[in-house]
Amino acid sequence: MNLSKQDFDYIRQYIKANCGIALKDDKKYLIHQRLEPLLKSYQIKSFSELTVQLMRNLSTKLHEDIILAMTTNETSFFRDRHPFDTFENYVLKKFKEDHQKQKGKKFRIWSAGSSTGQEAYTIAMLIYEFVEKNKFDGITLDNFVIAASDISTRALNKAKSATYYDAEVNRGLTVERKEKYFKKVDKHWQLEKHIRNMVTFYQLNFMDSLSRMGSFDMIFCRNVLIYFDQNTKKHIIQQFHRMLVESGFLILGAMENAHNESDIFTPVRIGSTLLYQKKGFQPQIKKRPSALNSFAKR
Missing domain, CATH: 3.40.50.150 (Vaccinia Virus protein VP39)
Known part of the structure; x- marks a missing residue:
């Protein structure tokens, strides 16, 4: 799918406004990588059509799925140890x-x-x-x-x-x-x-x-x-x-x-x-070898 500069600029501004992630000019590929499968699942034919839907705020689920796609990070147990x-x-x-x-x-x-x-x-x-x-x-x-x-x-x-x-x-x-x-x-x-x-x-x-x-x-x-x-x-x-x-x-x-x-x-x-x-506390470190609130949702 083609991603025009105009659509790229709107989508990255939308993402920054809603979750804070800042995409630089060289991150166009990331929009393609993360959102193109999503567009296909929603049967959205182009990034231009996506931009129109976002402007009209037609789907809360689409909004949530875009944020999910852009904020999904690699994780594992004991990562980096x-x-x-x-x-x-x-x-x-x-x-x-x-x-x-x-x-x-x-x-x-x-x-x-x-x-x-x-x-x-x-x-x-x-x-x-x-x-x-x-x-x-x-x-x-x-x-x-x-x-x-x-x-x-x-x-x-x-x-x-x-x-x-x-x-x-x-x-x-x-x-x-x-x-x-x-x-x-x-x-x-x-x-x-x-x-x-x-x-x-x-x-x-x-x-x-x-x-x-x-x-x-x-x-x-x-x-x-x-x-x-x-x-x-x-x-x-x-x-x-x-x-x-x-x-x-x-x-x-x-x-x-x-x-x-x-x-x-x-x-x-x-x-x-x-x-x-x-600051305000000076730790005592022994040398060694390198080596919640009411809105909780369970």
Whole structure:
């Protein structure tokens, strides 16, 4: 299908206005790649016809499917591994030290842009294992709150069902964790209920106010900000800063950084992982080898 400059400009402005994703001039191919199959399924004959439909706002479902197509990101359990090693070996250990000083302390985590749930459930598995190891120190699952959000209702529905294909559970999970946390249901694998229940999912658009999510000790927002322009990134990161408690951590994707926000975040290198810590707290790091609210929808 031909995509004229006029249609490309309108469609990318529509996408930016509705979900914040900024498509540069060289991203014409991405519109083709993501939306052409959608046009065929809707029997829309051209991008010009799509533009007319969007202008007339004829279909809410079409709108949702366009946003879904443009915001679908690759995800997997334990993606890139090292951020989760850092979470397990540094962040949770720090929580244990804090818990010994302040019994009953809650640790709140947000997986922002959680897609189909693998990141949030990875965090849940690690917390479950941490609690198993430290239950005699008075640490329980009640000490932790895990929130996860995404713009896509379809992605959230899959995340809530916690049902995955063979290829999805075989990517990133060890055999031991697969056997411990999943059961085979027909041709799929379903996550055990006690892990599912540790995560609460929310529908959230990064273009809206994020403050309704509340405050957090740690925010995971990995491989999301790369899709936004610089001003939108800055606005989102500043909102994260306001939502983090003192000494709270932000972790971004490998191709993302908050270096331009050095006045509000201190970069902390832990092995291969770069954390951003809310300023006002100086972490004590031992050298080591590199290596939620009423609108929740369950």
